[in-house]
Each structure stands twice: as structure tokens, then as C-alpha cells.
Amino acid sequence: MSGTIIKAARNTPHAPQDLGPCTQSVAFSHYNNIAAQLPVDPRTGKLVSGDIKAQARQCLTNIQAIVQSIGHVMDDMVKVTLFLTDITDLEAVDTVYGEFFTHNLPTRTVLAVAALPLGAAIQMDALLSNGEGTFPQAPCPLIKLARNSDRAPQDPLSTQSVAFSHYNNIGAQLPMDAATGALVDGGIREQAAQCLRNIKTVLESIDVPFDDIVKVTVYLTHLADLDAVDEVYRTFFPDSAIARAVAYLPARSVIAASALPLGARVQMDAVVSHGDGTPPQRVEDRHNLVIRARNTDKAPRSPLHTQSVAFSHYNHIAGQLPVDLATGKILTGCVREQTAQCLGHIKTIVESTGHGMDDIVKVNIQLANIADLDAVNAIYTQYFPDYLPARTVIGVSELPAGALVQIDAVMSNAESTPPQV
Template identity: 55%
Template sequence: MSEIKKNSRNTENAPKSPFSTQTVAFSHYNNFSGQLPIDPKTGEIISSDIKEQTEQCLKNIQSIVESIGHVMDDAVKLTVFLKNISDADAVDEVYKTFFKSHLPTRTTVVVEALPLDGALIQIDALISNGEGTTPQKALELVKITRNTENAPKSIHAHNVAFSHYSNISAQLPINPQSGKIVAGGVKEQAEQCLKNIQAILESIGHVMNDVVKTTIFLKDISDAVIVNEVLANFFPSYVPARTIINASALPMDALIQIDTAVSHGDGTPPQLPEDARFLAIEANNTEKAPKVSYSHTVAYSHYNHISGQLPLVPGNNQIVGSGIKEQASQCLNNIRAIVESINHKMDDIVKVNIQLKNVADITAVNEIYTSFFSGDLPARTVIGVSAIPSNALIQIDAVVSNSEGTPA
């Protein structure tokens, strides 16, 4: 098989950054950088009104989408980061006007800070890419949107499958029958989130072991220990890649929300199930990165998903130093060790997600960040959070291209 190429693109019609690419396409997906409510002509935040800011974020996404020959209905997943949970309804009013068909899957979370003062919202996106990237041949792949009565109802799709991945809307601990948060603490809430995910998967003929990555949003980062125990019951043998992120608030005042990326070996038409249903999930760990109870990286089809990396020294699993530059370097060194352990390089990364205790530290992070790449920079999303596991100042996870695919 010829090596599939990564396609990095920018447009003048959306805000540019020297530290990221607006969209990086690889195989059948486009990975977008988080878009802030910036007017691309002035480079400034447009206003202090949440509806106007939401519209600007989505206009920026739309400009990027159209610059690569796509439309907004090609979106399969959007992630909305808010400063205030009370803004969620206003966001939904604007959000729905940008789509003509079924709404894509979505995750909504409130974070401590966003990269620019005055920003109330940031949105990033995952867009289908039926034409593939060189040397793949263009296919009129079908996006399949599905819902089930066995999971909580929402204006967003429960599941959007495209090519060899299924994208599930982040699940809250809502009882599908009552539509209310389940009784109990974080243990019971974590179980309900996972039951909802399981119900969605079973409704599309999949199982929990088809999950390749979980992102856990927690109101209290110390709840991670309990949540990890619950996760072990749902993934007793194979454990997906994982990132744990502190949320300042979650919809319905939940304690936890779980986001997942799921393998989809059956593909979407005109791909034939018999061609790909035996694609393997490949989970890998390396001694050169900090030890964790979950997979360092999980490859499926043409993507590798890397667990959130903390600034831990692999030999002793202790936080390195006390400065942001030192900690950022350690996170990126850990990612590089994982990437190299699967015979890839940093320039194979298509998307980077950075969480910072102090969002103003991004300036210092940027000073060392670019030194880890020699080609076009990946798409990137940056958020500020009030806590990070191990009391770190920074956490980074990544999505990596996997041109060799995974074996059938």
C-alpha cells in the first residue's frame, strides 16, 4: 500500500495561528483546531454577547469547511467549551441554524479559561473526508446518523458513523427513562454514563471493546480513582486510551461526562462489511513512557489515539520540575516516546489537545512546542482547567495518523 499523505490547510477567511494548522486531513477525517470568536479580518474577539460569539466560532468553522470543498453537514462531531454553563441554551439556538440535516454528535463542557481574554466559547470539529488523502481514491462515503430509545434523548445525534469510526455524543449520567441524573455519587454517575454508552453501542451492533479512546470530564479531579475502578468493570481485559480532564461545570450539574471514539469495522456505504469487519484494534504500551493502568496508544484503521500525557518521568512516575516549560517538554517527550514505539514520528500527529492550569502559560509552552515538529504543525485545541491529575501544570493528548492501517 502506498503511504497515505497528511493534508494540512489554512484559509484567509478564518483566524490563523503560528502554532497550529486550521485543518489537518488524513484518510477519511478532517481534524480542526479549536475556533475562538475571532473576526479573521481584525484578529479580535467580536463582542461580549454569547450568541454573537457562538455565531463567529461557527462562521470560522464554516469558512474552513468551505475552503476544503465541504459543507457543515459533513461535520460528525463538535466539542463546545464554555466559560458559563448558563450560556448553553443560547448556544443551542445559534448552533442549530448552521445545519440543514441531522445535528452531529457533540460534547459540551465548561472550563476554567479559554486562550483569549473575553472569549466565552471555543468550538472544535471533526469533519468527514470522503475523498480521502493521497493516494486514496475519492468515495461517496455515507454518513450514518443513529439514535436509540435506550439512551438519553438529546437534540444531538447519539451516534454518527463515518468510514471506520463511530462518534458518540458525550454521555451524562442520565437515566433514559426519567431523563434525570441518577441518584448517588460519582460511582453511580460513572456507571450510568457507561451504561448509556453501552446502550448506544449495542443499538448499532457494537460492544464496549470497540471503544478506542475515552475522555473523562470530572467536576472533581480527585474522583478519578473511583471512576477508574468503575471503568475497570466495563473494560476488564482490553483498556482503551484515556484522558481525564477537569470540568468547571457540566450540563445538568453532573459530576461526570464521558466521551468516546469507537471503531467501526463495518464501515459506511459503499464500503463493504466483509472488506473491513476484521480490522484489529492494536493497543500498545512502552517502558519509555509513564506507566498507567490504561493503554498508551490504541491504533485502529488509519488513526492512533494517544492517552493524555502528564509531565511524569517514566522511570519513577514523578512530576518533573516545577516550571511550565520543563513540564511541557516532558509531556511532549512522553508523547514522542509513545509515537516512536509504534514506528511513527511527531510529524505524523494530526491533532493535539492541551490542558493548562494557567492558560496564560501557553506563551511559554509555544516557545518549546514548535521544536518538536519539523513539518506543518498539527491542528490544536487549548483550554484552561482548574486542576490536572498529579497536580501537574499541563496535560497533552494527541491523535496520530496511521497510514499502515491495522491488520485484518
Template identity: 60%
Template sequence: MSDYNVVSARNTENAPKNIGPYSQTVAYSHYNNLSAQLPIDPKSGELVAGGVKEQAEQCFRNIKAIVDSIDHVMSDVVKITVFVKNIKDVDAIDEVYKTFFSTYVPTRTVVAVSALPMDALVQIDALVSHGEGTIPNAPQSGDLIKLTNNTTNAPMSALSTQAVAFSHYNNLSAQLPIDPKSGRLVVGGVKEQTGQCLKNIKAILESVDVPFDDIVKINVYLKNFSDVEAVNEVYTTFFPDSAIARAVAYFPARTTVAVSALPMDALVQVEAVVSHGDGTPPQAVEDRHGLILEANNTENAPKNALATQTVAFSHYNHLSAQLPLDPKTGEMVAGGVKEQAGQCLENIKAIIESVDHVMEDVVKVNIFLKNIADIDAVDEVYKTFFPDGVPARSIVGVSALPEGAMIQIDAVVSNAEGTPPIA
């Protein structure tokens, strides 16, 4: 961990005490990464009484308490991810959502998952801008400005902004396979739907004059995991997108999971995290390629032809989700969920070490479990890798994972040295 930029983990008594080894919020550089908030009353430590509306309100209250505790406001939220147990509850959640974001709306992703911790009906994750940065004794000079953008060439929603840029990243709302002209799902199956999702992402990026190959991380949410090969066929027609990217066979880091349902009964939904080389004012305008993407793979972790293990840009590394695969054999490790969790984390550790970082540099961990009841067993292993409980964390139960795995883990890692400009 560098003394130049520091990982700053914080907790407040005004939000629920963590139910695992994690921190409520971990700031690094110009972002605060929050742990997903459950509808827990911080005073009682129990789920609030009532239905999904009451639970959604408590989730947002908890997020607001954390945001307030670090001297920020809800309009500093860049991205919201809503994990809901029943997709039919989204309308009720939206009623509550509007009361917390009455004017500015962040980017947003909504998925229905098979299970949530404590049998909650909803869990909400947030990413928050951090204008002052985390350089010790050297706060950011001048407030950085969030840049919001919507284009009519992609589907628009009153409840989310298509893209919100802050500092050196653009965070996009997850894109459904909606034709922006009709506002309806495109005709056809999963291939047509995947193509439309990626076309919508491309339209958003073109509207802010950013090339498709500036994407750092892709998350693919599938209704049926059996569709993954069809999705990949379409995926490879979009990536790599440029001659430069093709020359090095660049693919973004990627996470793919099966969820129980998606909005509008879609078969697929895709979200993207995008590099933003010129930054947001008052950062000095740089040539878009003045900062470079640093993509890296190591033989010490499993490789995937359609994903890079880690892609660094500016002060963050985004890792592809790691399965419990032995990198030497390419096979699933023997044993149960403990052994699988250990292998996922060993793979993450190998990737991090391959780019000269350490596990203490991790700021956010996302855990996808086939069986939510495995949380306690996973935590036994998790604590051996993160004994201080510093990273923020999200855990959801999903319908299916690649290779029939019981667990899959991805991570966001601080990158103190940043990425260099082209000489």
C-alpha cells in the same frame, strides 16, 4: 510519513490566522481534524464585539469558512465540541447552533472550562468527514455515507446524534449520567453517575451491534478531581468487557480532566471514540474483527494500569493524555510549565516512535492547561517538537489535572499502514 496516505494541512484567509504554531485543518485518510475556533474576526484578528451569542456565531462562521475552503459542507461535520466559560451560556449558544445545523445534527460534547485563549467566552472544535480520503492521485471511489444512530435505550437530544459513524470510526456524543427513561440525572453520587454514563455508552453500542471493547478512546470530564478514584472503581467493572479483552487486559486510551461545570450540574461526563470494522458504505462489508485494534505500551513513556498508551485502528492512532512524568522514576519532572510541557511531548514522542511513527504523523493535539496564561511558555517548547506547525490544535484551561500537573497533552496520530485483518 508514508507516500501512500499523506497528512494534508491547510489554512484559509477566510478564517482567523492561527494564534499559535498549528494549522486550521489537517486531513488524513477519511477525516479532517480542525483546530478549535475562537470567536475571532478574521479581518481584524480580534474577538468580535458582543456577548456569548455573537462569539458563538463567529466560532461557527470560522468553522464554516474552513469547511468551505476544503470543498466540504457543514453537514460533513461528524462531531462538535463546545468549550464554554460559563455553563449557563449553553442555551444562548444553542440558539446559534441550531442555525448552523438545522436538520442533521452531529455528535456533541459540551463542557465548561476554567479559561479559554484570549479570554473568550466560547471555543468550538469540529471533526469533519473526508470522503475522498488522502491517498495521492487516488480519490475514494464513490461517496462514503455517514451512518447516524439514536436509540431510546440511551438519552436523546434534539441537538445531537448519539453516534455518527464514518469510514472506520464511530464518534459518540458525550454521555451524561441521565436515566433514559426519566430523562433526569440518576440518584446517587459520582459512582452512580459514572455507571450511568457508561451504561448509556454501552446501550448506544449495542444498538449498532458493536461490542464495548471496540472502544478506542475514552475522555472523562470530572467536576471534582477528587472523585477520580471512585470513577475508576466503576470504570474497571466495564473494562475489560470480554474474555478476549480480559486475556490481554485491554483498556482504551484515556484522557481525564477536571472541568468547572457540566450540563445539568452533573459530576461526570464520558465520551467515546469507537472502532467501526465494517466501515460505512460503499466500503466493502468486512467481518467486524477483520480489522484489529492494536494496543501498545512502551517502557519509554509512563504507564497507567487503566489506560493503554496508544490504540491504533485502521488509519489512526489514539494516544492517552500524557502527563509530565519521568517514565524512569514515575515522578513529576522538576521545574515549571516549560519543563512539564517538554516532558509531556517527550512522552508522546516516545510512544509514537515505539509504534514506528514520527512526530510529523501527528494530526491533532489537545492541550489542557492549569493556567491559560502559560500558553506562550508552552508554545516556546511546542515549536521545538512541531516546527512546521502542522497538527491541528485545541487549548483549554482546566480546573485540575492528575498528579497536580500544570499541563497534560493528548494526540491523534496518522497510521498510514492501517491495522491488519486477522489472518
């Protein structure tokens, strides 16, 4: 592992174990990554019986057990991602969700997916603030800044932006007009532009430049809409003269959703660098606490994103498809071969930044067929033979270019970015 800051990878018997090659929680510096929790009873190792409310409660109970096992509380939560197999279950899920988050609401992303492991109807993962840092960092009484703007759509169960330390997480933005509370008129281009405008409005409300975004995730109900979305996306990135001068683009992942809230065709969330930090941290000059965006020619490049974007103690790796570098096309082969190709690209990117695979703290896997998971795991454990990151796995209705698998990752970055040490 690079540097001297130590990862804290921990499991508790009070939440499900042995459901796959992952660790329940992996902390590094001032954040803790919680692996996706299925509605599994840790006493039996099986899905709980009952309706969607029972499954939602078990997911949240498992998350709470992990959070409490490491000396934290649910109020420390920064972000929750909620995966459903039926979007019409959301209202029932929300009645349970509100029992666990009564104030200091985290940001939230909600989507329906094609399938989940074990045939579950729901799954949730989470990002937790970690004010104590990880060894040898000294504990710091950092403040979580949860903020909303009246100029962007608000949600009674989430906060638009939650900053902690040197990162700010923006909850999923739907193509809603804040003035009307309804989806904007028009097609996919108008919806994509509204999502990005809402993100920009949220950032402007807290005086953060749009080009401080380090990672964007685009959720589409039809991947055929991606070309139209990309046309709009290009008009927002790069945003400033400084960013245009260096052709800065954030990392990005594109995920096919079976359905989105309100019947939207697209939604987007974002991870944002936060050079101000949160009190009592010293305010850094945003252009001195550097965003390090890097590409290597040994992995697939894209005109719409950067392969890896580091800021402070984290580095975000863009979604990797099983692209054959020799042909520029999806690798011909089975899911094992495609998985190895995706992970090989991630390994190449990680090593190009002077890191190793043990520095990865979170992995996200999207499968075109959830039944392929065992085959994927057989390859996955070859790349993570000892230390296992936190992980989220979903089945999706389709992947770009007909791929069978896509993988992105979050990496620890002990050396930080200048001028930190």
C-alpha cells in the same frame, strides 16, 4: 511521514490565522480535524464584540469558512466539542448552534472550562468526514450513519453516534436515566456507571461491541472523584472474554471541567472502531480488522489505559502528564520543563509504533494556567518545527497530581491495521 497516504494540512484567510502554532484543518484518509476556533474576526484578528451569542456565531462562522474552503458543507460534520467559560451560557449558545446544524446533527460534547485563549467566553473544535480521502486514495461516496437509540438519553441538538468509514464517534454521555430524562440518584459512582451504561446501550443499539472502543475521555468537575470513577471504570473494561484474555484497555484522557450540563459531576465520550465501515465499503470482520493496542516501557504506563490504540488509518494517544519515569511522579520544574516532558512522552510513544511526530494530525492541550500558553508554545514549536497539527487549548481548574500541563494526540496511521493496506 510513514506510508504513502498524504496528509492535507490547509489554512484559509477566511478564518483566523496566526493565533498560535497550528493548522486550521488537517485531513488524513477519511477524516479531517478542525482546530479549535475562537470567536475571532479574521479581518481584524481580534475577538468580536458583543454577547455570548455573537461569540458563538463567530466560532461557527469560522468553522464553516474552513469547511467550505476545502469543498465541504456543515452536514459533513461528525463531531463538535463546545467549550464554555460559563455553563449557564449554553441555552443562548444553542439558539445559534441550531442555525448551523438543522439536520444530520453531529455528535457533541459540552463542558465549561476555567479559561480559554484570549479571554474568550467560548471555543469550538470539530471533526469532519472526508469522503474523498487523501492522496492517493480514490474518492468514495461514503455514507455518514447518524443514529439514536430510545434506550439512551437523546438531545435535540446532537446525535448519539455518528459513524463514517471505519470510525464511530459517540457523543458525550451524561449520567441521565433515559426513562426519566433526569440525572440518576446517588453519588459519583452511580453517575459514572450511568455514563458508561449509556455508552454501552448506544453501542448495543448499533450492534457494536463495547470493546471496540479505542479512546474514552472522562470529564470530571472534581478530580478528587477520579478514584471512585476508576473503581466503576474497571467493572466495564475489559468487557469481553477476548478483551480480558489480552487485557485490552482503550486509550484515555481525564479532563477537569469547571461545570457540566445539568449539574452533572461526570460525563464521558468515546471514539469507537467501526469494522463494518459505512456503505459502500466492504464489511470487515471486526476481529480481523485489528485494534492495535501498544505500550512502551519508555513512557508512563497506566493500569487503566493503553498508551496508543490504532485502528484503520488512525492512532489515538492517551493523555500524557509530565511524569518523571525515574520516580513515577510529576516532574519538578516549570511549565516549560513539564511541557517538554509531556511531548517527550508522546514522541517516545509515537516512535515506538514506527512513526514520527509529523504523523500527528491533532493535539489537545490542557493547562492549569492559561497564562502559561506562550511558554508552552516556545517548547511546542521545537517538537513541531515544520508541519503543524490542528490543535485545541483549554485552561482547566486542576490537573491530576498537580501537574501544570497535560497533552494528548491523534496520529495518522498510513499502514492501517490488518487486513487493510
